[in-house]
Amino acid sequence: MELTLALAIGVLTGSGVWLILRPRTYQLVIGLALLSYAVNLFIFSMGRLRVGAAPVLGADGAGNPADYADPVPQALVLTAIVIGFATTALLLVVLLAARGLTGSDHVDGRESH
Amino acid sequence: MSRVFPYPVLAASLVLIWLLLNSFSVGQFLLGTAVAVVASQAMAALRPAKPRLRRWQLIPWLVGVVVLDILRSNVAVATLILQGDRRDRVSGFVSIPLDLRDKTGLAVLACIVTSTPGTAWVEYAADSGVLLIHVLDLAEEDEWVTLIKTRYEAVLMEIFE
Amino acid sequence: MERYLLDLIIVLPFMACLAALLLPTDSRAPATWLAGVTTLACVGLSVLLYPSISGGGSLQHRIEWIPSLGLSVTLRMDGFAWIFATLVSGIGFLVVLYSRYYISAEDPVRRFYFLFLAFTGSMLGFVLSGNLILMVIFWELTSILSFLLIGYWHHSQAARDGARMALTVTATGGLALLAGVLIIGHIVGSYDLEVVLASGDAIRAHQLYVPALILVLLGAFTKSAQFPFHFWLPNAMAAPTPVSAFLHSATLVKAGVFLLARLWPVLAGTPEWFTIVGLAGMASLVLGAYLAMFQQDLKGLLAYSTISHLGLITLLLSLGSPLGAVAAIFHMLNHATFKASLFMAAGIIDHEAGTRDLRRLSGLFRYMPITGTLAMVASAAMAGVPLLNGFLSKEMFFAEAVATHAESWLDTAAPYAAVLGSAFAVTYSIRFIHSIFFGMPPKSFPREPHEPPFWMRFPVMFLVLACLVVGIVPGLTIGPFLQVAVSSVLGAATPQYSLAVWHGFTLPLAMSTVALVGGALLYLWAGDYLQRAETAPLFGRIQGQRVFERVTVAISWRWARLVEEVFGTRRLQPQMRLLVAAAIAAAIPVFASGLSFGLHGNERMDFAFSGLWCVGMICAVAAAQQAKFHRLAALALLGGTGLVTCLTFVWLSAPDLAATQLVVEIVTTVLILLGLRWLPKRSEALAEPGGTLDRLRRFRDLSIAVLAGTGMTAISYAIMTRTPPDTIADFFVEKAYSDGGGRNVVNVILVDFRGFDTLGEITVLGTVALTVFALLRRFRPAPDSIERPEQQRIQWSFDEAEPGREAGATAAEYMYVPAVIMQWMFPVVIVLAAYLLLRGHDAPGGGFAAGVAMAAGFILQYMAAGTVWVEDRLRILPVFWIGGGLLLAAFTGAASMLFGDPFLTSYFQYAELPLVGKVPLASAAVFDLGVFSLVVGATVLMLIAIAHQSIRRLRAVRHEERQQWN
Amino acid sequence: MDWARHLLIVPILLPLVTGAFLLLVDELRHTTKAMISLASTLLLLASDIALMRIADGVPPGAGAMSSAYAIADWPAPFAIVLVLDRLSALMLVLTSVLGLASLVFSMARWQRAGPHFHTLFQFLLMGLGGAFLTGDLFNLFVFFEVTLAASYALLLHGSGAFRVRSGLHYIAINLASSLLFLIGVSLIYGVAGTLNMADLALRLPGVPAENRMLLEAGAAILGVAFLVKAGMWPLCFWLPSAYLAAAAPVAAIFVLLTKVGFYVLLRLTLLIFGSEAGQLTGFGGIVLLWGGIATLIFATSGVLASQAMGRLAGYSVLTSSGTLLAAVGIGDATVVSGALFYLVSSSLSTAAFFMLIELVERAREPGADLLAVTMEAYGDEADPDKDAEEEVGVVMPGALAVLGVCFGCVALLLAGLPPLSGFVAKFAMLTGMLNLQGLGNPVEIPARIWLLVALVILSGLAALVAMMRTGIRIFWAPLEEIVPRVLVIEVAPIVTLLALCLFLTVGGGAMIRYTDAAARSLHEPASYIQGVLEPGASGAAVR
Amino acid sequence: MTHAENLPVWVALLASFFLVLGAGLTLAGAIGTLRFRSFFERVHAPTLGTSWGTGAIVVASIVCFSALGSRPVVHELLIGVFITVTTPVTLMLLARAALYRERAEGSGAVPPRLTLRRPKGNALQDESSDSDR
Amino acid sequence: MSADILLWSVTVAQAMLVAAMGCNTYRLIRGPRAQDRVLCLDAMYVSAMLLVLTIGIRTGSSVYFEAALIIAVLGFVSTVALAKFLMRGEVIE
Ligand code: NA
Numbered sequence A: 001m002e003l004t005l006a007l008a009i010g011v012l013t014g015s016g017v018w019l020i021l022r023p024r025t026y027q028l029v030i031g032l033a034l035l036s037y038a039v040n041l042f043i044f045s046m047g048r049l050r051v052g053a054a055p056v057l058g059a060d061g062a063g064n065p066a067d068y069a070d071p072v073p074q075a076l077v078l079t080a081i082v083i084g085f086a087t088t089a090l091l092l093v094v095l096l097a098a099r100g101l102t103g104s105d106h107v108d109g110r111e112s113h
Numbered sequence B: 001m002s003r004v005f006p007y008p009v010l011a012a013s014l015v016l017i018w019l020l021l022n023s024f025s026v027g028q029f030l031l032g033t034a035v036a037v038v039a040s041q042a043m044a045a046l047r048p049a050k051p052r053l054r055r056w057q058l059i060p061w062l063v064g065v066v067v068l069d070i071l072r073s074n075v076a077v078a079t080l081i082l083q084g085d086r087r088d089r090v091s092g093f094v095s096i097p098l099d100l101r102d103k104t105g106l107a108v109l110a111c112i113v114t115s116t117p118g119t120a121w122v123e124y125a126a127d128s129g130v131l132l133i134h135v136l137d138l139a140e141e142d143e144w145v146t147l148i149k150t151r152y153e154a155v156l157m158e159i160f161e
Numbered sequence C: 001m002e003r004y005l006l007d008l009i010i011v012l013p014f015m016a017c018l019a020a021l022l023l024p025t026d027s028r029a030p031a032t033w034l035a036g037v038t039t040l041a042c043v044g045l046s047v048l049l050y051p052s053i054s055g056g057g058s059l060q061h062r063i064e065w066i067p068s069l070g071l072s073v074t075l076r077m078d079g080f081a082w083i084f085a086t087l088v089s090g091i092g093f094l095v096v097l098y099s100r101y102y103i104s105a106e107d108p109v110r111r112f113y114f115l116f117l118a119f120t121g122s123m124l125g126f127v128l129s130g131n132l133i134l135m136v137i138f139w140e141l142t143s144i145l146s147f148l149l150i151g152y153w154h155h156s157q158a159a160r161d162g163a164r165m166a167l168t169v170t171a172t173g174g175l176a177l178l179a180g181v182l183i184i185g186h187i188v189g190s191y192d193l194e195v196v197l198a199s200g201d202a203i204r205a206h207q208l209y210v211p212a213l214i215l216v217l218l219g220a221f222t223k224s225a226q227f228p229f230h231f232w233l234p235n236a237m238a239a240p241t242p243v244s245a246f247l248h249s250a251t252l253v254k255a256g257v258f259l260l261a262r263l264w265p266v267l268a269g270t271p272e273w274f275t276i277v278g279l280a281g282m283a284s285l286v287l288g289a290y291l292a293m294f295q296q297d298l299k300g301l302l303a304y305s306t307i308s309h310l311g312l313i314t315l316l317l318s319l320g321s322p323l324g325a326v327a328a329i330f331h332m333l334n335h336a337t338f339k340a341s342l343f344m345a346a347g348i349i350d351h352e353a354g355t356r357d358l359r360r361l362s363g364l365f366r367y368m369p370i371t372g373t374l375a376m377v378a379s380a381a382m383a384g385v386p387l388l389n390g391f392l393s394k395e396m397f398f399a400e401a402v403a404t405h406a407e408s409w410l411d412t413a414a415p416y417a418a419v420l421g422s423a424f425a426v427t428y429s430i431r432f433i434h435s436i437f438f439g440m441p442p443k444s445f446p447r448e449p450h451e452p453p454f455w456m457r458f459p460v461m462f463l464v465l466a467c468l469v470v471g472i473v474p475g476l477t478i479g480p481f482l483q484v485a486v487s488s489v490l491g492a493a494t495p496q497y498s499l500a501v502w503h504g505f506t507l508p509l510a511m512s513t514v515a516l517v518g519g520a521l522l523y524l525w526a527g528d529y530l531q532r533a534e535t536a537p538l539f540g541r542i543q544g545q546r547v548f549e550r551v552t553v554a555i556s557w558r559w560a561r562l563v564e565e566v567f568g569t570r571r572l573q574p575q576m577r578l579l580v581a582a583a584i585a586a587a588i589p590v591f592a593s594g595l596s597f598g599l600h601g602n603e604r605m606d607f608a609f610s611g612l613w614c615v616g617m618i619c620a621v622a623a624a625q626q627a628k629f630h631r632l633a634a635l636a637l638l639g640g641t642g643l644v645t646c647l648t649f650v651w652l653s654a655p656d657l658a659a660t661q662l663v664v665e666i667v668t669t670v671l672i673l674l675g676l677r678w679l680p681k682r683s684e685a686l687a688e689p690g691g692t693l694d695r696l697r698r699f700r701d702l703s704i705a706v707l708a709g710t711g712m713t714a715i716s717y718a719i720m721t722r723t724p725p726d727t728i729a730d731f732f733v734e735k736a737y738s739d740g741g742g743r744n745v746v747n748v749i750l751v752d753f754r755g756f757d758t759l760g761e762i763t764v765l766g767t768v769a770l771t772v773f774a775l776l777r778r779f780r781p782a783p784d785s786i787e788r789p790e791q792q793r794i795q796w797s798f799d800e801a802e803p804g805r806e807a808g809a810t811a812a813e814y815m816y817v818p819a820v821i822m823q824w825m826f827p828v829v830i831v832l833a834a835y836l837l838l839r840g841h842d843a844p845g846g847g848f849a850a851g852v853a854m855a856a857g858f859i860l861q862y863m864a865a866g867t868v869w870v871e872d873r874l875r876i877l878p879v880f881w882i883g884g885g886l887l888l889a890a891f892t893g894a895a896s897m898l899f900g901d902p903f904l905t906s907y908f909q910y911a912e913l914p915l916v917g918k919v920p921l922a923s924a925a926v927f928d929l930g931v932f933s934l935v936v937g938a939t940v941l942m943l944i945a946i947a948h949q950s951i952r953r954l955r956a957v958r959h960e961e962r963q964q965w966n
Numbered sequence D: 001m002d003w004a005r006h007l008l009i010v011p012i013l014l015p016l017v018t019g020a021f022l023l024l025v026d027e028l029r030h031t032t033k034a035m036i037s038l039a040s041t042l043l044l045l046a047s048d049i050a051l052m053r054i055a056d057g058v059p060p061g062a063g064a065m066s067s068a069y070a071i072a073d074w075p076a077p078f079a080i081v082l083v084l085d086r087l088s089a090l091m092l093v094l095t096s097v098l099g100l101a102s103l104v105f106s107m108a109r110w111q112r113a114g115p116h117f118h119t120l121f122q123f124l125l126m127g128l129g130g131a132f133l134t135g136d137l138f139n140l141f142v143f144f145e146v147t148l149a150a151s152y153a154l155l156l157h158g159s160g161a162f163r164v165r166s167g168l169h170y171i172a173i174n175l176a177s178s179l180l181f182l183i184g185v186s187l188i189y190g191v192a193g194t195l196n197m198a199d200l201a202l203r204l205p206g207v208p209a210e211n212r213m214l215l216e217a218g219a220a221i222l223g224v225a226f227l228v229k230a231g232m233w234p235l236c237f238w239l240p241s242a243y244l245a246a247a248a249p250v251a252a253i254f255v256l257l258t259k260v261g262f263y264v265l266l267r268l269t270l271l272i273f274g275s276e277a278g279q280l281t282g283f284g285g286i287v288l289l290w291g292g293i294a295t296l297i298f299a300t301s302g303v304l305a306s307q308a309m310g311r312l313a314g315y316s317v318l319t320s321s322g323t324l325l326a327a328v329g330i331g332d333a334t335v336v337s338g339a340l341f342y343l344v345s346s347s348l349s350t351a352a353f354f355m356l357i358e359l360v361e362r363a364r365e366p367g368a369d370l371l372a373v374t375m376e377a378y379g380d381e382a383d384p385d386k387d388a389e390e391e392v393g394v395v396m397p398g399a400l401a402v403l404g405v406c407f408g409c410v411a412l413l414l415a416g417l418p419p420l421s422g423f424v425a426k427f428a429m430l431t432g433m434l435n436l437q438g439l440g441n442p443v444e445i446p447a448r449i450w451l452l453v454a455l456v457i458l459s460g461l462a463a464l465v466a467m468m469r470t471g472i473r474i475f476w477a478p479l480e481e482i483v484p485r486v487l488v489i490e491v492a493p494i495v496t497l498l499a500l501c502l503f504l505t506v507g508g509g510a511m512i513r514y515t516d517a518a519a520r521s522l523h524e525p526a527s528y529i530q531g532v533l534e535p536g537a538s539g540a541a542v543r
Numbered sequence E: 001m002t003h004a005e006n007l008p009v010w011v012a013l014l015a016s017f018f019l020v021l022g023a024g025l026t027l028a029g030a031i032g033t034l035r036f037r038s039f040f041e042r043v044h045a046p047t048l049g050t051s052w053g054t055g056a057i058v059v060a061s062i063v064c065f066s067a068l069g070s071r072p073v074v075h076e077l078l079i080g081v082f083i084t085v086t087t088p089v090t091l092m093l094l095a096r097a098a099l100y101r102e103r104a105e106g107s108g109a110v111p112p113r114l115t116l117r118r119p120k121g122n123a124l125q126d127e128s129s130d131s132d133r
Numbered sequence F: 001m002s003a004d005i006l007l008w009s010v011t012v013a014q015a016m017l018v019a020a021m022g023c024n025t026y027r028l029i030r031g032p033r034a035q036d037r038v039l040c041l042d043a044m045y046v047s048a049m050l051l052v053l054t055i056g057i058r059t060g061s062s063v064y065f066e067a068a069l070i071i072a073v074l075g076f077v078s079t080v081a082l083a084k085f086l087m088r089g090e091v092i093e
């Protein structure tokens, strides 16, 4: 399981990095989206993996840390998701504006080579 | 009353949903009612076409029929997929002139047709009221037309018109 | 008491220059009076202070400034400083008097006097400062002010260039001086002049002596226009003559040699000093004099002569002998007097005859006999004619030149150089006089020359008189003051010397005679040639300023641009590449040291999970590969990856993450689709030809990507397989319910334990939404995406083609049935949102997921029925949702401060309601409500702002149509 | 109850509330919004100064007051703490001063160039305040994001092709570096199990050897993220264009963004990887030093090579980044103290420069002021910002002279020439570098420090040459003088900032005493850690 | 699976049956998307999953949790309902979009709009194996 | 006993559902047409929701219900948007 997730993180990172090194703004957006998946999973993995141990306490509310997955990385990921969503939206709109103003969808606003 | 609950049926079902989601308790009932009021107010703001349920007692029957039909065609399509393509199977479009005009009724019909494996709602001409569906296993074409018209459309027209 | 008078000498000029600002722009008389009185007052003050230093002691006033850095405002007046202070303020006064007539009313008089007074103040500060850093400060100030004074007539190109060159050279020197002083401070451990002067041996012995020396000398040589930094001075002659008379004779250029003399006890006496200083001095002496002969510009001639005379002083100081120092100091004063008077005379001539060109000037004596006489006497002093002050110091110079100090060729060359230099001096002095005042009567002057007003001539007269008196009875006049000055510099080493005019028939006398006669003969022989010479032979080719210009342009422009282009970029991809590379590099140590994997929880192997991620990875790679030409496909594949991510969260016990990721997923897809409408299709046809270089680039990027991926895999695997440390999480799990009042620990963290993060996070979301909104208000679609999308145009044409069907019916018909269901889902979505919001504290959900869900509900309506339809039914004011939500969250947090608890402290308790039972009431829930409100507002604002572009586009199109109609 | 202890939250809460409230005020009521924003910023300045006095231990009684503030009243390593010490207080005051200046400047025109200017501006202030105060790594990330989000908004404020293109680069790079930030923080959490800086510093020595490498990797990745913000070569190429593109008041406040990166690097290297971190001592110092040197070289050549004044100013921001980074790299208290002085001085002067540039540009081509605002405004009849051109306020008499003087002052400040604070700052740093043990007890000086000294001096020279070239071209060369329409409220902030520089020179002693104390306390992490983890003991210990 | 220890066996069997049935139908549908040759045939496949695929698994879940909590837990029904209500929207829109794209490209594989004006319905054979490429 | 039965069946079910997602992925990538991709994305959502339910059964906890519910109620929003984009080239008119 750990190995699977680690590989997944690696592949997502790889694809994302490949895309953010491309010249098209849309590729940039998709790349950053993929990267933020990878990073979210990475943060999440920092709390180690638990199956069937969701940090939601029982009716009595008594919490024995050993029985639950680490909630802190989950909280961090939640924040990261929100911020990632916001920034994706922003980048998208900026690339639309750039497309409109420069007439090109190259990240530099003009075709190189 | 009707200003608080512009759509009583809707409100009722919303409360039901709420109770299902949480738990059947007085507190949740009150809370659910409050939520339902807000939700149906929001709905009212959209001013949708208000459906009139004339013969709602037919609904359970319809549901039963549909569930069984769906189950049957599930099996049919599943076998059709799993045993591979028979060469003689032909699929195709069938156009059905509908008399049902009520939007809600049409919506329900759409749900039935779509949820039934083997038939797909493709196009409905609002002006002529003709419905175009795609049928996966087009053995006897008229059979489909009658099926839709008699088995579903008639009931729906009874319920909604 | 004296200490405050000392301060006053410096404070006065600066006060006055501030006062000058208050005067009206074109107020000549008051400004002159102000400046005159100030300078005179400074003279008076230094006269008053003479008694307190005449004993050979020094007067100090120390005001702490930055003690920890050894920087204090220490004013220190000893004999040397005193005589310079007097000289500066005295000549300053004369220059004021002179410029009263020289500066015309058209010029910005106020600015002139402002700068003049500021300069005087800085110069006085320089000579009087008792702290090396303070000295440097005033030094730089003089450079800056001289820049402004030289550029006073900045409408002329010459003035601008001259000023720029002067500042560049002198400021560079100043920075070098600063470095030198810092090193001295490092050696001595203090910047205090007294301390530094006391620790000469330590400095000379230190390994950093040579660098310090070189840096200090750089400062001195640039300032005093010593070879090879002499070239700026002639170009500075574009300055108004009073400025030249003040700066380029008595003050600014003297600062360098003053510094050399000041630090003479500390730095002098070593072979390095002897060689470097000697070379520079000798070169300047001879070269300056030589070039002076060939000048056709009156002031140019004087400028080169100044270089030569300063070279003489430098050479004297280089010798390292006390007597040499005496001579140097003496010549500083003498040169100041005659050169100032000569500049002023030159100014008068320029003023009267309207030109400074020696070739056009001639026979002026009949028009201005008095000025002529004065000029003659002054230039005689410059040439070193007996009975004038110049003669005395030059005799001393010759005496020193003859005497041997250190066995080196410099030593043997010194006498010859001295004679040669003075011979040239004689020549150019004669030429100066002869070609201006004698020869044929003037042919064409711009205007008829005549004697200037008395008060304009007065300063010249006064100075010439000084030359005479000192030259005839030195012992009675300058003697005692010189003694004080010299002893204050040399201290115990002060030698015996006599200021007599007549020492008998000595070698120096012979040398003077040779120089005088030789110079005269040279003029007789080559006078006409000099008159016609365009440039000086031999050295005419080497033109300092041209070299300077070339070097500056090369360094400060070409090289700089080269560096910027080679080591920088303005394109995004290289920057991204560097960023990733940096991150990889940062992680290298881990792998270098060998990364070990643990065994924690590694026994589990779930095939379904692996299969799931096979799907996820394939989607990711495919998305990466499709993103260029098949945007929609890439988007769908991205959705696939996101879905798998959500499932992972579910699988690995993070239901909140799953819920949130899901709603975000959905909204993001819609968002990007909304954007895609404004990004016209890319067809494979546009693919740029993939050359070998291109393929290499792609390979490089691919390997970077693979490297990054591998690194992340390794690190995350290493962490996951290690046993976790004891984390702060345990606390949260234990306290979540008992103290936080919630069962969903993650949610309790978000709204309570770390609610502060959430507050910041929603601020980010709100900010971004506002940004998107602002940006789209100014949105201008690309020309190729202004018109309706292709599909709509085709469907439009279909409708028109079909009889009895109005155009645009397809659109309506398309959503005819689906819209019904989409509308009926609206209240359901609202219920869902309410559920997620209210259950959040105990079950997965929370304000954020609820908010996005709610927003999705709104978007659904927009998709079903279109913007116009929705907006005349629902008035959503997203900005208010944002503002209200933020305020609600912030105030919920702040409320706790009313109870004296820190910000965001949460309260909860169970209220007992009739027939309802226990109802949990937590302030955190209100906070979450704020979050909800903001998220709804922000999400709706972003999506609808994009959606509105279609309407705006339509409006724009209609606008254009209207344009075409009329 | 004492309200004083809640003072720590004010720099974050006040701008937040103001910004949020301004959203409820109608967009067309510019004046109202401006006045509210202005009042709030003034209040912010006041409270920041109060905080500075507390941090500095005046009035003496206040020493007892806790300078660590546990948000939501949870015990220290678990909760998010705000920590006040001399350094953070200094940065806060600097923030509010620059904020006030650029706010006043923007009231003449820029506030109308796009919607919600004041809200976004307040959020920027909030983000900066949070970044300077927080004692929690992830919370630091959040406030970085707040700052960045607001900065994106303000950078794009007014739209226009160049602005959008540079904005795209700026955003893309900062998004990537934010991801690095996340990776770093989570990695540190995964190894050390905490997010609180003080707690982390405490746990570090106990980290088992086989995990230390991972921890270092996390820290290094974090460092890359900060270096992007601080603008270290070769991660700094986005900066000049971005600053050139930004509207004048925005660029002025942006000057602080690089300083945030520097602040965090300083804080973390000295706290976490400082003396108490066992093997990790002096982590990355060499990288910072050489990176700073490289930045300095690049920035210096950039300063010389730039024609547009905005780019010149951008490169001088880089110059100061390079200097500061190298100073952190050396890390000795004397140097750091000088560096802090330099930070203040250079921030004030570059901010003044950015605002000055716009006014000067007006003098060069008339109507530039209108262009600046309605640059490439969308030519739609529904353009909401048609009224943007019309200006409010009194026109400045004798504008050109005033601008000339200001320009001269800026030139002196950038070149580090006397009499303004630029010189004092440079002198303080150089003295620090040459006398690491303090003046009077000389120690051997390594070659790299000599190199740095030389570069610092040369960069000053380069600035002088470039500024002289520009100044002559603008103020001396033109034959007919175009007197620009310059408003008093545009000149006032510039003059104020320059006056502050003068004040810094005169009051250099006091300032250096303060920075010395700040630097010394940075070198004693123990007191910081104690102040955070047991605030009861003595909050005053956090200095 | 500790929680399932004390489940009656028949409950376990019932739940398992529905689980496998639902998953099987869904898989069958997915295979259908691979097998069918034209889009309009593929449209039918997913409905296996959305109809009884979902239904069966929902039932399984209901059975399981009711047994675990020893009380009727029926909120999973909502999932079935909502899926049934929402899927048609997607498929309708998608099918029609495909229809129009075909028409726009003038492929004969789909009936022209005129067929919808005819009073009486009739079938149009669809020979296109994969003509809509 | 019953635990084993349930575990076994859940594992099989999960394997089948993942396999289903795999099939969908094939069309998601291969297409051939955009509508095929969208169709399969929608199918994937459903399979994912069912997978969530199975996980719920497996862990015997109801905390995963919300995720499934969200897919059921809102899952179609994105596919609707995609479909509309295909049809009209514009999601919101
Ligand atoms: Na169907």
Ligand code: NA
Pocket (backbone or CB within 6 Å): C358, C359, C360, C361, C362, C434, C435, C436, C439
């Ligand atoms: Na002549």
